[in-house]
Amino acid sequence: MAEKRAEYFEDGPTQERRRRSTVASVNLNKNLDAKISNPLADIPRDVLLADVDAFAEENNLTDIIPMLRKGALVAQDPANYESLDLEEDEKEALRIEVTRKWKHPLSLYVTVVICSLGAAVQGWDQTGSNGANLSFPQEFGIGAGEESPDTPNHDRDNWLVGLVNAAPYIASAFLGCWISDPINYYIGRRGAIFVSAVFLIITPIGGAVTQTWQQLFVTRLLMGIGMGLKGSTTPIFAAENSPAAIRGALVMTWQMWTAFGIFLGFLANLAVYNTGAIAWRLQIGSAFLPAVPLAVGIFFCPESPRWYIKKRRFVQAYKSLRRLRNHDLLAARDLYYINAQVEVEADIIGETNYLKRFGELFTIPRVRRATLASWTVMIAQQMCGINIIAFYSSTIFAQAGASRLEALLASFGFGLVNFVFAWPAFFTIDTFGRRTLLLFTFPQMAWTLLAAGFCFYIPEESRAHLGLIAFFIFLFAAFYSPGEGPVPFTYSAEVFPLSHREVGMGWAVATCLFWAAVLSITFPRMLAALTPTGAFGFYAAMNVCAFFMIFFFVPETKQRTLEELDYIFAVPMRRFWKYQTGTWLPWFIQRYVFWRKSATLKPLYHFDHVKADLKDVKHADVQGRHQETVPTL
Numbered sequence: 001m002a003e004k005r006a007e008y009f010e011d012g013p014t015q016e017r018r019r020r021s022t023v024a025s026v027n028l029n030k031n032l033d034a035k036i037s038n039p040l041a042d043i044p045r046d047v048l049l050a051d052v053d054a055f056a057e058e059n060n061l062t063d064i065i066p067m068l069r070k071g072a073l074v075a076q077d078p079a080n081y082e083s084l085d086l087e088e089d090e091k092e093a094l095r096i097e098v099t100r101k102w103k104h105p106l107s108l109y110v111t112v113v114i115c116s117l118g119a120a121v122q123g124w125d126q127t128g129s130n131g132a133n134l135s136f137p138q139e140f141g142i143g144a145g146e147e148s149p150d151t152p153n154h155d156r157d158n159w160l161v162g163l164v165n166a167a168p169y170i171a172s173a174f175l176g177c178w179i180s181d182p183i184n185y186y187i188g189r190r191g192a193i194f195v196s197a198v199f200l201i202i203t204p205i206g207g208a209v210t211q212t213w214q215q216l217f218v219t220r221l222l223m224g225i226g227m228g229l230k231g232s233t234t235p236i237f238a239a240e241n242s243p244a245a246i247r248g249a250l251v252m253t254w255q256m257w258t259a260f261g262i263f264l265g266f267l268a269n270l271a272v273y274n275t276g277a278i279a280w281r282l283q284i285g286s287a288f289l290p291a292v293p294l295a296v297g298i299f300f301c302p303e304s305p306r307w308y309i310k311k312r313r314f315v316q317a318y319k320s321l322r323r324l325r326n327h328d329l330l331a332a333r334d335l336y337y338i339n340a341q342v343e344v345e346a347d348i349i350g351e352t353n354y355l356k357r358f359g360e361l362f363t364i365p366r367v368r369r370a371t372l373a374s375w376t377v378m379i380a381q382q383m384c385g386i387n388i389i390a391f392y393s394s395t396i397f398a399q400a401g402a403s404r405l406e407a408l409l410a411s412f413g414f415g416l417v418n419f420v421f422a423w424p425a426f427f428t429i430d431t432f433g434r435r436t437l438l439l440f441t442f443p444q445m446a447w448t449l450l451a452a453g454f455c456f457y458i459p460e461e462s463r464a465h466l467g468l469i470a471f472f473i474f475l476f477a478a479f480y481s482p483g484e485g486p487v488p489f490t491y492s493a494e495v496f497p498l499s500h501r502e503v504g505m506g507w508a509v510a511t512c513l514f515w516a517a518v519l520s521i522t523f524p525r526m527l528a529a530l531t532p533t534g535a536f537g538f539y540a541a542m543n544v545c546a547f548f549m550i551f552f553f554v555p556e557t558k559q560r561t562l563e564e565l566d567y568i569f570a571v572p573m574r575r576f577w578k579y580q581t582g583t584w585l586p587w588f589i590q591r592y593v594f595w596r597k598s599a600t601l602k603p604l605y606h607f608d609h610v611k612a613d614l615k616d617v618k619h620a621d622v623q624g625r626h627q628e629t630v631p632t633l
Contacts, residue, residue, distance in 0.1 A: 049069055071336050111302065115301075119256075121287060124268070135277075135279055139280070158525045162521035165521075166520035168223045169513040169517035177232045177506040180233050188303050194295055196227070231512075239251045241301075244559055252487070263412075273404075305318075354503065374496070374511075377438070379511055379512070381512055382518075388519060414473060414477055418480070441483030441484060448475045495565060552577060553573075587601040
């Protein structure tokens, strides 16, 4: 393979020879050996350096050729950089990257925080409408659904309240998510986020001044366009700017800020509780507040270097990476390595248009597996039942016998628990991993939701009635927040190749928000037909179904670069299922059911000149030199 590369490098056209020099030895549609490979690993040094020079000349990077050469050599064998002819400050930057994984430039953290503000808008809107559900239906003449089933228009009003609440999710699922691909293509990640922020500033204010339920419905539909565009872009933006070792923690701040938005929304609901007839208007309108710093702050963030690479604007990509990494060497390494992996993707995908990219979500095996996995984690977020609480907790607590103030206070407690327990995921999502958090928390959500439903059988005059319902709902939120809360958007932003990332994320977010709309529309009627106990029992069963779906369809993605995930999703599903049922499950039973500490787990993936998980990497500083051992798994 090396000789063929070298020969073609001498004879072929410039662009084609670059692609040939980075051809991977692993089939990215059918990775039967579960091998995670470095496309630079087998290239002779002289060929690699000549390739670097050609790359620099083609893309106006000749002024950084020395740094690009060093970066390519480090990328080729990341475990043995100590043996390279590097300056001491360059080696120290590489050591710090591993030993102090949270030490990064301020621009990286500003980017993540600004992105996460967009999530607060969504959380705030959910809780604003939650509190408003106690008021606006009566003002607009659709409040009969809260009365006796014998009340005229009872069923119609239940459906209308659900439809108004679902409007943002309907518009997101059918329009907002799908326009993210072309908007990202033409104006980039930052431009798309700014456009979404404008929608999210104007529409809550518009909703607050509406005079009919139809007007409120339209403003919330327009809000959904911004929500879908934002939800499909900001997690990608954060993921593409973040280093692999802490990408999960940084991207999951989306959920943390969604939870914070929910918390602030409930706080705002309480703050305006005594404002009379305008209370619901303030509750809905206040959701514009976090969108203002999002619109302003996004232009202080560097554009995604991967978006620049996709557009073949390598000078700007390098400038972005310099703002996001601790040293120019790391920026040069990532620039060259990312582009090498992107060229490998191009070998299996090629040039596509929007409609073709959408079709390829279901036809190219590597992309199809990512589509299935993202669909699973996204629909599981609705199956778990969290949004029946986020949308209708005030209604649920009112049905449990709480007064309006008590219902708002209990909902505030739910928002507080949801926010506080999102923090553990910040420290565990990149160590335990996305898949592990899901498999642990879904059974816990099932039994807590079931317990909350059965507590409705406690006589209402008993003090334990409302207290235990609230307790188990809070416990449900505590299990949700570090698991199914942060994982879906983090996971979906990672799993697609760069060529299909926007349309893939649009598909994933549309899945989530479409089913959120279905849940929002149907839950008032379900609550009336099944009673709270039946509705909670239904979603408890959905948690069990989601657990098995995740077990069979969701591979782990922690601590892999976005490009290395191509190899993860190249593993055929049958190979993945065989490992999970024939290797992982017997090991788990031996280790955690029979408590046999001697049980060992044979890994699924094998690393070829690529760093293994950080927990498997041993570090030692000996006389100022860092040594790193990466096991061959």
